Amino acid sequence: MTANLRRRKWFSRFFEILCGLAVVIALIPLAMILFYVIKEGAGALNWDFFTKMPKPVGESGGGMANAIVGTLILIGIAALFAVPVGGICGIHLAEYPGTKFSSVVRFAADVLNGVPSIVVGIFAYGILVLPVKRFSAIAGGVALGLLMVPIVVRTTEELIRLVPGGLREGALALGATRSRAVFGVILPAALPGILTGILVALARVAGETAPLLFTAFNNRFWSTSLTQPIASLTVQVFTYAISPYDDWHRQAWAGAFLLVMIILTLSIAARFAVRRLERMNRS
């Protein structure tokens, strides 16, 4: 073996080890978070947690039924707002990629993606809470929706671009108008991937706390009204975690565990959808 080859082998080995080390360092926090949340949270989780309302301080037991429902309502509003807006923007970007307007929209989406969530919360407060002088589920949902929009825009654009050009040509060659080709053939072909993007975006905003603090606020009582303050898992966890009561701390861990599970489920569902899309495109 020449000296040169030995040196090259040594280098190769060194960088392999370096890569492995980087992976371990990156995974340690994730593993620790999961371990801690499961250890502390899973024990505190019980049927009451899902079905009961919060109890006053000093009384043990109780649950977060209102916050679980609240979170679902909030991300539902967010999806209703972000999917049409983001989806249509994404279709536009994919269909007219080169225009000046498209580059402005794309840039705006990227900037919005980088705006701190607390700023988005303040914005929603300014336009939806101040005028009516009341915190509301709608304001919280829209704040979360604003955070979702850029993610939906970019995934929709990317996935429509991935659809083979032959499908578009096939539809146009049969006398389809452009919009007919997009909505009848191209969009359905890209749909599984777009749904994945939406699920990932939902998972991202489901864990947001800051934009809800002065939009949806919080609510210790059962409420499904869209114009009233509403509870959410994240804000509830935040409130309980900074409280001085052990009971509430346990509830906060359980809430955190549930949040992690929701996000994990959404991510797994997203991966599943991606695999289906790949299988479809392969054949």
Place this chain on the structure above:
Amino acid sequence: MMTIEMRRRDAAEPAGEDASVPPRAGRASFRAERDALPRTGVDVPFPDAVRRERDDAEWNAAVPAAGPAASSPPQNTNHAQLLTRTQPSAQEGPMSQEAKISVSNFDFYYGTAKVLHGINLDIPDRKVTALIGPSGCGKSTFIRSINRMNDIIPDARASGSITIDGQDVYGGDADVVELRRRVGMVFQKSNPFPKSIYDNVAYGLRIGGMRNKRQLDEIIERSLTRAALWHEVKDRLHASALALSGGQQQRLCIARALAVDPEIVLMDEPASALDPIATSKIEELIYELKDNYTIVIVTHNMQQAARVSDRTAFFMLGRLIEYAETNEIFMNPKEKMTEDYVTGRFG
């Protein structure tokens, strides 16, 4: 001349009596027709003898003998010199009565690059016209110009005219959606939609506004039958089209194009991605379709052009070099470049 003779015989082989191809009614019928008629010297797989006799008579009546073509260029002529001619020998006489598609002085540009130079040709009704030529010669661009598929390419520009039944395809009042309904297209790579077989064929009908289930069923069966696919898929019409084999997918795309009852079917190398058996099925299909449709086919496979077409146009470097009866192009080309190409000396 010897080389050309040999090539013709080669051409006969792939679609000969292939035992692995299951017999079908359509195939049998035209075989019978072929066998019933006396053969000419050259053994060709399709009933060219029949075709040629009939067509020659028709064409001789309709089209006066090719003009300046007879002055065959001297041997060893430089190809670039040939290209500088303004009038290709392919110029036929006055426009034939039968011309379905008539192209005059057609130029095409991608941005500033001129890819088609002054194309002139008349494509006859209910005949198969093959476009041959080396890669990059503009034949695909040309066929895609007929139904304006190039419109979707940014910076593409056309000048000159293409008329179908006398109506200018690029005219101000021409509607591209209506045009594409009249001019179906089959692509090189089969492109079934990720929907069921039924929905694929129904697509063109549904965008045309047809909702009647019985009517849809009827046309879908007829289209699939015409595309020689019905018997293979009739029990699984609602299965995904993507589960079909490559050859079946291509025939599905043909059925899809036929369902909207176009007058013209453009085929851009429809069999180039298929194996010989699937290819021969597509070729038989083309042969049968020409009773009802005007067919224009781009092909890289010269044997295929010889087998399926009535007329052949040879393109090179964006110019139409020669356009004549398929027989003429292959047996007795007027141009040196055509001869070099069809005998395999280049390209």
